[in-house]
């Protein structure tokens with residue numbers, strides 16, 4: 001459920017008509033709903049009620065400071081995957097004990113930054129990384145709390161580019177070698193083993209792969225405890241999918257996911273951490289764009305809009321589907337017609353949808369891409385020297401620009417000219 005609904009024939013974000021935001025900030029833009037962000041965070045938090053837990057928002061999905069502050073105010077922790085994200089979490093007011101550092105390629109500088117600034121735990125993904133964390137912690141006279149990310153060799157049945165839990169993926173250490181790697185961790189100075197981490201992929205629409213992975217983690221917990229390790233925290237990653245195509249998708253609800261977690265690992269007495277990204281911000285954001293031209297091709301109509309693949313890359317990168325809806329609600333009974341919906345970038349991949357049935361649209365009309373709040377703005381670029389599009393946050397009847405569109409001069413002046421020119 002989200003808070004983008006039609007009222008009197010016009011699409012609103014909470015209590016603000018999208019056309020009003022468009023008139024104020026120009027198109028294209030991203031808009032997020034505070035109520036939806038809060039609702040989704042609380043769904044996860046409630047799903048784990050009765051068990052010691054922390055929901056760490058995976059900020060790579062949408063990392064605007066205003067979004068982070070909205071979630072932090074509800075008690076969220078943050079999952080970060082780079083020094084930049086760590087700095088963002090700190091800037092949003094989070095203390096180190098609510099920041100988890102994931103990712104397979106943490107650099108020495110990033111490890112030092114987190115150990116100096118405070119960290120809840122590192123999710124370690126390899127032996128060489130573990131050596132580096134041990135070395136730097138020792139040098140700083142610190143103790144680094146760690147979990148080790150195990151790769152459970154489970155097929156997440158999701159898009160190949162976002163599956164992470166099969167043995168062929170680059171993530172984690174094979175679960176079959178876990179005991180050996182935990183023994184190494186216990187022997188190194190500067191480290192404190194506190195638990196196990198797993199994350200098998202993103203946009204999972206079935207609970208079965210989660211169940212397979214968490215049962216393996218439960219078994220491993222008991223083995224590692226028998227080996228003498230203190231396993232007091234299980235980080236179960238993110239990955240729960242959202243319905244991109246609302247007419248025919250119904251992924252599991254956070255409540256069912258929480259029940260599954262309790263069933264698989266609830267008896268172990270561990271603190272549970274989860275790291276949802278997409279399910280918190282995905283349906284809390286839209287991308288709004290204006291039709292520039294309607295162009296008749298040989299056998300099809302092209303809807304050329306001012307948003308493009310540089311603004312929302314998911315269709316080009318993952319063949320992702322987004323519901324695209326007109327901002328003015330079509331009258332009941334309006335006949336739909338197929339359009340190829342494309343952006344202005346000079347690549348055929350800059351196509352959002354082919355043969356998509358839409359009510360008749362004309363230049364100047366606004367369309368909204370649903371479920372664009374995760375992996376949207378954060379993956380955007382300035383390809384074709386198109387400015388990063390603004391982000392807007394709505395709360396009730398208020399809205400605010402939370403990232404402004406840069407001017408052409410601001411973009412160009414980031415380049416510097418060598419002396420010899």
Ligand SMILES: *Cc1c(COP(=O)(O)O)cnc(C)c1O
Nearest residue numbers: 058102202238239275276277278
């Ligand atoms: C991407 C990622 C997440 C978030 O995944 P979602 O599918 O957006 O919930 C969580 N943890 C790790 C380690 C990740 O890489």
